[in-house]
Amino acid sequence: MMDWTISIAILVGGLIFSMGIGLPVALGFFMINVVGVYLFMGGPNGIDQMISNATTAVANYSLAPVPLFLVMGSLFFHSGLARRVLDGIDVLIGRLPARLSYLTLTSGTVFAALSGSSLANTGMLGSLMVPEMTKRGYKKHMSIGPILGSGGLAVIIPPSTLAVLFGSLARIDIGGLLVAGLLPGLILAILYAILIYVQARLDPEAAPSYECEILPAAQRIKIFCRDILPMVAIIFAVVGSILAGFATPTESGALGIVAVVILALLFKALDMRAVTTAIADTARVTGMTFLLITASSTFAQLLAFSGASSGLVRWATSLEMGPTETLLIMALILLVLGMFMDQVSMMLITLPLFVPLANSLGFDMIWWGLIMLLMLEVSFTTPPFGLLLFVMHGVSPPGTTLPEVAKAALPYIACVFVLIGLVIIFPSLATFIPSLM
Template sequence: MEWYWALALLLGSIVGLMAIGTPVALAFLAANIAGAWIFMGGGNGVVLMLDNGFGALSSFALIPIPLFLLMGELFFHTGLGARMFNAIDRLLGRLPGRLSYVTVLGGTGFATLSGSSMGSTALLGSLMVPEMQRRGYSKTMSIGPILGTGGLAIIIPPSALAVLLATLAKIDVGALLIAGVLPGLVLACLYVAMIWGMTKMNPDAAPAYEVEPISLGAKLWLVFRDIVPMSGVMVVVVLMMLYGIATPSEAAAFGALGVILLAIAFRCLTWAALRKSVEGALKVTLMAYLIVFGSATFSQLLAFSGASRGLINWATGFDLAPMAMLLVIFAVLLLLGMFMEQISIMLLTVPIFFPLAESLGFDLIWFALIMLLSLEISFTTPPFGLLLFVMKGVAPPGTTMRDIYVAAMPFILCSLVLVGLLILFPWLALWAR
């Protein structure tokens, strides 16, 4: 069978199963079993495929996923996230558009501790949007920053999606997590600049209102009590990986322990919060492990059928410069993001795009960060970006999908600017080397 027919058979069966409502992980498993029967020699091929899939689940690199997820769940359910937001809100005083700034600054801090874009968006949407709209903020100023900072959780460590991508692509997990620090902070600064420009052009989009002034001593107390401890957990986790003090798995364990100790210190760790946190982390972890299983076996089938090599030879046969090919890959990822969720995109594209990137001479950590950014953008890309629907679920009544689409556009532009900066200045991603 020619490689293109093999590729069409494998991809077509997966897309067809998902189109009729089959869960992503089960669609990949069913298509992989059928593909193994066809391309790997019947029943013996299926057994070999399953053995390789279970072998992929034993990877030590997967351990940070449940630990980072537990960090975020604890941060949310214990109320530590709300403390940090309230402190930032009081510190900014009468700054025009201050609740939008609170969303970006607090959301960046929450993203570092949660690693979950959906969790971050749900928290910010339920906490901030009703209050901002009550105070007369436009929908763009209230919804847009939340959609933007929800995506920050993808690239700022600890990011469960970055760990999953590194595991699927077989690259250094710690290196990818650290690579996201500086670009994530740059993106947060771009969001702040966007909000500042929007308030200057249209002051009515974020009306000022009176707030109770607080003394310098009270401000310092808020910083050291409600901000430094929470952000300190993220800083310690990153520094431990950066200086080789701990592996990503060990750093994730220290991070989860740090959040538990903070919750105990603030007397907000309850059995109910602990149970909800463990349940939430367990559900997402099981899904992630099924995804890893499906991706590992899918990659093997692409290799056995010759589809991987054929596709790479076909793609590199065009007379395109490497950067032009990168833009094509980026466009494909954005297009897929309009109709599919991010994990499905990773499952379909990692076995194809990473070998292609390596053949083009790209640094794989840099390329992985570009791919994470494309996933971050597709989280908010109309019509079916996942965060758009999460926002619709928590937004006040009367908020339409059109309102959400329009609010997302300026922040998508900021992310595209960051992609351009990474292409022009690769050291932004490789600064720790």
């Protein structure tokens, strides 16, 4: 058997090279898999094994929440429920300095708990809020930054489709990983609010104040009870059912869809256009994701079969580095990869190597998984290829450049790093709520 360093160089290096020359990620995985099968698994017989792995990888019950959460989030946005929540929060928020930045942050945090999709959150908030903030004279870092920050919250606040994928691929309890992000997600939203406050105090002209109508208290209570409070039913259906222990993540996804449909019917907001759009969006994203998972399952087996995974674990554990240093190196690898590829591809490449290493170091896997998810959140906004940067650039005012969008994201990335430090120092931030399940 060849040395593990040569094996890992062929497999991982070949995969990164295929992406570098512009091959689609799935095609790059399949190409390297065929090469690896002939090198490590006996040629044609290995091809049969690769085909068998493909069906086994996606016929996995733990992946069922992915399309369910996607349908729920898409129905929530396309039915108009999201706009109703946004308008309700707008009425309640009052005359705060930088009120539109706070409105964006509050709405984004609520949407993260109701949709599970960072891209959808960013796209909707960007298209709705940026024109209004630009008209009011907000500088770009005060309009674009909060959207990028709050958009990324959907990575860790349940229901997160990325957390479901991560838990399934890493063999971590998905229910525990989903609810582990609840408390850190709220802390991150508070850090973002503090950041907005500081930015507004340092440069009041960045978020000019303006007169807005303040409704009587009775009318605001009525709007809260009518437009916002009912949405708690969706959060309870998904998060509450998992915490209470009477629903699995898959069942909670189904309950979430039922809650969205009932609310949309009550508000007379459900039509066939919303339903067909939600199903089409879900089919497209799920098909792409499952194709990547199909390709990566053989890739993970090749890493194990060739000795690359075990060799890397032996090498890493032989170094005079503590668990924290090793964890930081994993985080740094994700940070670098996030500059060049999407989150699913990053998980598929790194988890076959990271998971055995994390287990060998004795990490609490829910705690470790949450830190990795936070790094994936950072990678959404790291230039030059952060996906949220492109989404935000697409809905920004004409003349906005990608470097301007990336610059607006930097303080919010710093807040995520602060949270990662807090989670490392105080692991109970991640493990407390799962321990109650």
